[in-house]
Amino acid sequence: MNPKLVRKLALTVLAWSVAGIMFFPVAWMLVTAFKTEIDAVTPSLVFSPTFENFVVVDQRADYFKFAMNSVVIAFGSTILALALAVPAAYAMAFYPGRFTKDILLWMLSTKMLPAVGVLVPMYLIFRNTGLLDTRTGLIIVHTLVNLPIIVWMCYSFFKDIPNEILEAGRMDGARPREQLFYLLLPLTLPGIGSTALLAIILSWNEAFWSLNLSAANAAPLTAFIASFSSPEGLFWAKLSAASTMAVAPILIFGWLTQRQLVRGLTFGAVK
Amino acid sequence: MATVQLKSVEKAYAGHKVIHGVDLEIRDREFMVFVGPSGCGKSTLLRMIAGLEEITGGDLLIDGTRANDVSPDRRGLAMVFQSYALYPHMTVADNMGFALKLAKVPEAERNAKVAAAAKILKLEDYLDRKPKALSGGQRQRVAIGRAIVRAPKVFLFDEPLSNLDAALRVQMRIELARLHKELDATMIYVTHDQVEAMTLADRIVVLNAGKIEQVGRPLELYERPRNLFVAGFLGSPKMNFVETAVQSADATGVTVGLPGGHSIKIAAKPARVAKGDRVTLGVRAEHLVVDPAGALVGRADVVEHLGGEVLAYVDIGGSMVVAKLPGHDRIVVGDPVSLAIRDGGAILFDAKGEAMPALGA
């Protein structure tokens, strides 16, 4: 056989294997969600599927309320983060100062600190400002958590825009706000769009702060899963059903937007 | 009326000076070309006039008013960039009309102005296209159109033709010359290409390492360069330089030695030199003629038959000299050649590289 073909075949097999390994836990969760608790502890694929777990889970907790919280927090924090990140990235990309590079690195470095390290001060701040267990509070936290990566992404998209285009805009009389709305945003829309999608997904999946800073009122779906994991530790089928319900919306969302996501994330790289 | 004046204009990047005190006056409706080697500061100078680069010393006057701190769009200038810098997401019409839209010009008036500019530039059929769907030459025209639509006091061009292929470059050069007549506007044009400078300019500014070497009409610079730099920069093939020494200097001229033992008397004022001083003899290729009695004696080393003319590279006692001979000359490599310099065809440069004035000048 021709060596090119062999190579291609090997790569295809490898890619599918990696994808299979990554998808396996999700698939297992889906399967388990439709098993009875007794079937759930045996790793068998032969069983009679049941919807019982979903019914029980829905009876025990108000799924819709958790889901609404997740939606509000994910979209709210994404919009807020973009509103802050776009002007920041604009300034950094086109009017860099002496410390711009340092600030960018510092922002990224905050992601390297374990979040639990600042849990107590954050908790106290939230308690004293009345933000504990509010959607507003979680929107703020998720915004802060995602801000570094969003600023970085917007910054790199803006950096890809040739400076001369903006200079032409300046000669034409475009002030910073007009440059942003007439030139930069239209030109980087694919990138910003996928940044927003990513931020929504990250916020949806954020668990640490959501669990620690919310209770009955503002808890999103990550807390919904967790509420089934502690008291019901060994009830795998119900936990799987709860998890499935929690991840389903974002999975479908990701599936629907994947083309845009990939297009935007590779934006600039394939010009 | 549109004049631009530079008074001791300087530019420093983080303390490092790249423009050293430039004084210049650009007259109304003049086509002024800044020419010089890459990195000499042409773009920086133009961008300071445009307002895209801060002026770190001296004054810029537009129509007699100090404009150092006026924002780019208020200076009444339009710029055409080397990369065209078209807005990729807008149609040709929107690109050209963008400035007017920002200035809140009513749509009907805007469209009329865009249409008029498109007509001048033969872009009428492309108004709805995006820049991506245009050829290099068309993009260039859109960039110029964007400038025209604003009816600026002064047009600024930064190497506008350097991204085009050779044939298109010649064509656009002619169109630019026509455009200058048609618009009757002041234009400042930056290029590193001396042919563009010679053909387009009313006046040329030759820049070198952030300083003006000489300002003047193209032929004035070509025929009476002030120093070795200007002499060597303008003209193709490059002016021949022969390093030599003064044998005698008096009121009738300066006699210098030539490689191969001959000597030649140049009609230059003897003021700044004495016997024994190092000087450089400069002769343009077209001022050399084949002459059995010529003082430059050597052998043809390389011969380029270009049809209309012949470029003969002649080795004269180790110095290479290029002569532009008539096209019918059947000279071949290895031929012995004697060359003479036409009257007035030689320039002497003193040890500092300054041209020595001709007798009677």
Ligand SMILES: Nc1ncnc2c1ncn2[C@@H]1O[C@H](COP(=O)(O)OP(=O)(O)O)[C@@H](O)[C@H]1O
């Ligand atoms: N932003 C900048 N920072 C530092 N030096 C610069 C900058 N822009 C240009 N220079 C320097 O200024 C000099 C002139 O540059 P430029 O005006 O672009 O030259 P030209 O257009 O004649 O090729 C060069 O030596 C260049 O390295």
Ligand SMILES: [Mg+2]
């Ligand atoms: Mg330049």
